[in-house]
Amino acid sequence: DAGVTQSPTHLIKTRGQQVTLRCSPKSGHDTVSWYQQALGQGPQFIFQYYEEEERQRGNFPDRFSGHQFPNYSSELNVNALLLGDSALYLCASNHRVLGIEKLFFGSGTQLSVL
């Protein structure tokens, strides 16, 4: 049973560029949440997708957008990258209907913006 998988593992971009990060949830999970973790900080909630719609959103600008596909996988897009967007981006999944309470996280994508 595969866990949550994310790609790529590392990425280097320059200011102003756009980036797309990908996530496949744990088997049987239909809800995907994205988090940003800056160095030395706890993860911060970006947004959550369920049934291909954004359900909740944290305090992040519109430069951060996402998508969920029919197979429940998800993408996080960040436009007009800033130096401050450098962070570990984490994807988490859970099963909304069955009410599985634990979140399962992927290993993350380390994004560096130069």
Place this chain on the structure above:
Amino acid sequence: GIQVEQSPPDLILQEGANSTLRCNFSDSVNNLQWFHQNPWGQLINLFYIPSGTKQNGRLSATTVATERYSLLYISSSQTTDSGVYFCAVGDRGSTLGRLYFGRGTQLTVWP
């Protein structure tokens, strides 16, 4: 959103020692989870514990929701316990996947 404070920020132990990590939160919660982040960044779920006490091997956790705190106990610590321990909570208006994290406790266990 809910404020989450963890203490201590850093903890250094020798193998075999016991430790207690604390998490205080500012409002009522419907979800509280403890995570361990290893040096490679992987967050591992240790406990889902919005109230009560649970044990899993050398680890145990207690949440007193009415007093807005949770404790994580690590007994007979091992070098593999090193890493950052996070407490994360969900407020009553949020879905399951939305958690507010503390800044973590950095645990280092020496042989």
